[in-house]
Amino acid sequence: MFKKLSAVLVATLVLAGCGSAPSQSRAEVDQGRCAGYGYQPGTDAFAKCMMTIDVAREKRDAQDHPSDARMKALSIERNGDTRFPICSAAGMDNNLDTFNNAWYGPNCRQR
Structure with missing residues (x-):
């Protein structure tokens, strides 16, 4: 029984370690999305795109977590x-x- 439990625990820990940290930060991903939409960094439109993505993320997070x-x-x-x-x-x-x-x-x- 103990060996089976230990094996399951080890397998769980190994699988948990497989998820690697993202290579890009959230801001870099958002910048890439806005650039992909055709907005040029440093412009008002680019800043508005970044803000829109951030506001949408905050709204989604607020819905996911009860107040x-x-x-x-x-x-x-x-x-x-x-x-x-x-x-x-x-x-x-x-x-x-x-x-x-x-x-x-x-x-x-x-x-």
Whole structure:
């Protein structure tokens, strides 16, 4: 049993290491996209293209991550629901509500 578990763990770590860091930064990729659209670096149109890509990324990221207030409301709504663990500092996405001195997060309940 231990050997099988160890083998699975090693395989998982090896596969996780296969994902390499991108060779280009996000800004370089965005600059390449805008240049590909025909905009010349240093022009107002190029700057507007870069800004449009950045604003779209921020909007997409905001939709992907629930707002802090929404996470807090979800955690409070889940109180008493034993399907969700009690929030703690161990949760990577959890935050501390300093007013109520309680942890909250996207996948747990407040107490």
